[in-house]
Amino acid sequence: MALMSAPRQLTEQELSVDPVDAAKLLLGCVLQADTPQGPVAVRLVEVEAYRGGDDPASHCYRGRTPRNDVMFGPAGRLYVYFVYGMHYCANIVSLTDGVPGAVLLRAGEVITGVDIARARRPSARSTAELAKGPARLTGVLGLDRAHNGINLTDPDSPLRVLAGDPVPAESIKAGPRVGVAVAMDVPWRFWVDGSPAVSTYRRGGKRGTRSG
DNA sequence: ATTCTGATGCCCT
DNA sequence: GGGCATCAGAATG
Numbered sequence: 001m002a003l004m005s006a007p008r009q010l011t012e013q014e015l016s017v018d019p020v021d022a023a024k025l026l027l028g029c030v031l032q033a034d035t036p037q038g039p040v041a042v043r044l045v046e047v048e049a050y051r052g053g054d055d056p057a058s059h060c061y062r063g064r065t066p067r068n069d070v071m072f073g074p075a076g077r078l079y080v081y082f083v084y085g086m087h088y089c090a091n092i093v094s095l096t097d098g099v100p101g102a103v104l105l106r107a108g109e110v111i112t113g114v115d116i117a118r119a120r121r122p123s124a125r126s127t128a129e130l131a132k133g134p135a136r137l138t139g140v141l142g143l144d145r146a147h148n149g150i151n152l153t154d155p156d157s158p159l160r161v162l163a164g165d166p167v168p169a170e171s172i173k174a175g176p177r178v179g180v181a182v183a184m185d186v187p188w189r190f191w192v193d194g195s196p197a198v199s200t201y202r203r204g205g206k207r208g209t210r211s212g
Numbered sequence: 213a214t215t216c217t218g219a220t221g222c223c224c225t
Numbered sequence: 226g227g228g229c230a231t232c233a234g235a236a237t238g
Contacts, residue, residue: 048230058230062224062225067222083222083230084220084231086220086221086231089230091230123233135232136231177230179229180230202231215237215238216234216235216237217235223227223228223229224226224227224228224229225227
């Protein structure tokens with residue numbers, strides 16, 4: 001019989017690290033969702049690290065609120081938020097013990113359930129575009145507010161993070177985070193070099209100072 | 213390829 | 226009331 005060992009599920013412990021380390025660890029890993037239409041899985045190729053406390057770009061910079069509460073909890077949970085009045089973005093929580101941190105899932109390659117994903121996002125002009133961008137990624141996986149706080153390291157969860165083929169260190173590139181107007185000196189966006197699903201960089205809204 | 217702009221609602225000040 | 230961790234469509238090289 002065909003023996004195909006199931007991919008290993010990531011553990012809460014290995015995600016209980018600094019978001020920068022968790023971000024690099026998550027590249028190449030697979031987020032799998034059991035949707036009503038069937039399974040959809042995405043190989044992560046672009047992520048960003050967010051810290052609490054000292055990171056002005058983080059939702060947790062100004063303390064704990066109802067929205068960011070999950071980021072203060074244990075690692076391996078999904079933090080979903082609603083943005084621009086129409087999109088959802090998803091993070092995987094890292095660190096723990098009341099220390100907030102998370103990894104924004106910015107883009108991935110759909111490796112399972114391409115037909116389902118295409119049906120969900122008819123505007124995509126190519127397979128690579130299906131999950132190219134954080135809101136597109138939540139779109140193909142069907143993630144919304146209802147999934148906030150779900151435990152991705154639980155084997156019985158309808159949403160799981162699985163280990164993938166390791167990404168060679170030389171294929172991991174780093175740069176400033178997309179769409180943030182502060183902390184542009186820190187290269188906390190990480191992506192897999194050469195993947196067609198990596199989103200194009202856009203700088204944050206507030207331009208620097210105007211003199212005069 | 214890049215630039216612009218409208219859509220749209222929730223969270224926080 | 227200001228400002229978003231965005232996307233799609235259009236116009237322009």
